[in-house]
Amino acid sequence: MVNLFEQLPNRKGTRSVKWDMVKQIYGAHDVQPMWVADMDLEIAQPIKEALKKVIDHGVFGYSYTDDKTDNSIKKWLLTKHDWEINSTSLLYSAGVLEIIHMTVLTYTKPKDKILIQTPVYHPFQSIIKNHQRELVTNSLLLNNGHYTIDFEDLELKFRTGVKLFIFCSPHNPVGRVWKTDELTRVAELAHKYNVMLISDEIHADLVYPGVKHIPIGSLDTPIKNKIITCMAPTKTFNLAGLQVAYAIIPDKTIRTTIYQAFETHGRTMLNTLGITALEAAYEHGFNWLAQLIELLVENLRIVNETFKNRDEVNVIQPEGTYLIWLDFRKSGLTHKQLTLFMQEEAKIGLNSGATFGDEGKGFMRMNIASPTSYVLEGVEKICQALDRIKTPQL
Incomplete structure (x- = not known):
C-alpha cells in the first residue's frame, strides 16, 4: 500500500x-x-520545506501575491484540467466560502432568490439565510445509487426569478463529477434565465481513476466569461488551516465589483504561509x-x-x-x-x-x-x- x-x-x-x-x-x-x-x-514534503524556509527567515510582515503565485495556478490548471486562464482573471481570498459571501452581498439583495442543489454542502444554506436571501432548492435525483440533476425542475425554479445559483462541482456530499453535457446544460439554463453562476470547485483535483473534472468555466458556453469559479489547494493538499483560495472571473466588471466588496470588508490580504504553501503545492505536489x-x-x-x-x-x-x-x-x-x-x-x-x-x-x-x-x-x-x-x- x-x-x-x-x-x-x-x-x-x-x-x-x-x-x-x-x-x-x-x-x-x-x-x-x-x-x-x-x-x-x-x-x-516540498510544502513543509517551503514553509520551513519562510519560518526560518523569521519575519512575518505583510505579503502579497505576484506573478509567481499567478503562474503556479495557471500551470496547475493547464496541467490538471486543460484550462488556460489569464492572470488578470484571478481574485484571491482566504477561502471559497468568503468568495461566495462577497458574491451574495454584491449581486443580490435581501429576499432575492438563490438556488442550491440539495443535498449539498451545508454552509451554502447558512450563507443564504444569514444574508436574508430566499433559499430555493433543486433536489438531485437518486436512481440506482447514482445522482443526476433534475433539469426540468431546475428550469422551473430559474423561471421564478432566481438571481444566483451556487453550484457544487465536484459535488459534496454525493461525490458526483459532472459531465460535459450536464455542465453545458447548467450554463445554458443560467444564461437563458439571466442567473449568475458561482461554481465551488474546491474538490476539483480529487477525482478517481477514469474520471475527469471539467471546470464549468472552461467550456465554450454563452456565459463562459461571467462564471465565477472558486478553487483552492486546501482540500487537495490538506492546507485548510492556512486559508488560501482564489476565484477565476474573466469578466473585469464582475471581478472588480467583487474585489471592491472585499475591500469594503477589509479582506484583501492573504496569510503569508498560505501563499507559500499554494505555490509549493502547485509546483511540487x-x-x-x-x-x-x-x-x-x-x-x-x-x-x-x-x-x-x-x-x-x-x-x-x-x-x-x-x-x-x-x-x-x-x-x-x-x-x-x-x-x-x-x-x-x-x-x-x-x-x-x-x-x-x-x-x-x-x-x-x-x-x-x-x-x-x-x-x-x-x-x-x-x-x-x-x-x-x-x-x-x-
Whole structure:
C-alpha cells in the first residue's frame, strides 16, 4: 500500500476541530472522528520545506501575491484540467466560502432568490439565510445509487426569478463529477434565465481513476466569461488551516465589483504561509497527490468490501472527493435514531446527512482521507454495532 500514508498523525491537543472538539460535538471522548473535511495525513514534503524556509527567515510582515503565485495556478490548471486562464482573471481570498459571501452581498439583495442543489454542502444554506436571501432548492435525483440533476425542475425554479445559483462541482456530499453535457446544460439554463453562476470547485483535483473534472468555466458556453469559479489547494493538499483560495472571473466588471466588496470588508490580504504553501503545492505536489489518489482508491475498496453484504447500508459510489455518502435508509432507523446509533453505539463521528438538506435524511457522510487501517477500524465498528442492534444481548 501507500507507505507515505501508513501512520496516523497524533492531532489531539493541536486545536484540531476534527479531533479536539469530539466531546463537544458528539458528547463523548471515545468517538472516532471521521467527519469534517480535512485529512489525517501529513502534507507533502516540498510544502513543509517551503514553509520551513519562510519560518526560518523569521519575519512575518505583510505579503502579497505576484506573478509567481499567478503562474503556479495557471500551470496547475493547464496541467490538471486543460484550462488556460489569464492572470488578470484571478481574485484571491482566504477561502471559497468568503468568495461566495462577497458574491451574495454584491449581486443580490435581501429576499432575492438563490438556488442550491440539495443535498449539498451545508454552509451554502447558512450563507443564504444569514444574508436574508430566499433559499430555493433543486433536489438531485437518486436512481440506482447514482445522482443526476433534475433539469426540468431546475428550469422551473430559474423561471421564478432566481438571481444566483451556487453550484457544487465536484459535488459534496454525493461525490458526483459532472459531465460535459450536464455542465453545458447548467450554463445554458443560467444564461437563458439571466442567473449568475458561482461554481465551488474546491474538490476539483480529487477525482478517481477514469474520471475527469471539467471546470464549468472552461467550456465554450454563452456565459463562459461571467462564471465565477472558486478553487483552492486546501482540500487537495490538506492546507485548510492556512486559508488560501482564489476565484477565476474573466469578466473585469464582475471581478472588480467583487474585489471592491472585499475591500469594503477589509479582506484583501492573504496569510503569508498560505501563499507559500499554494505555490509549493502547485509546483511540487504532483507525486504526493498521485499517492493520495491511490490511498483513496484503496480506502474506498475497503469501505465497499466491508459493507457489500449489509442490507442496512448502501455506499453511493463517489467519482470525486474523499467523502463517502452512506445510505442507511434500509436500516429501519429513523434519522434521529441513526444519528444516536453512530455516536452512542458505533462510536463513530460522521456528518449527519440531514445537515445537507432534507434529502439527506437517512444518510451519513464519511471522510476516508486517513490511513487505511483507520478507515477499516471505523467501518468495522459500524458493522459490529449493526450486528448488536440486530441481535440484542439478553
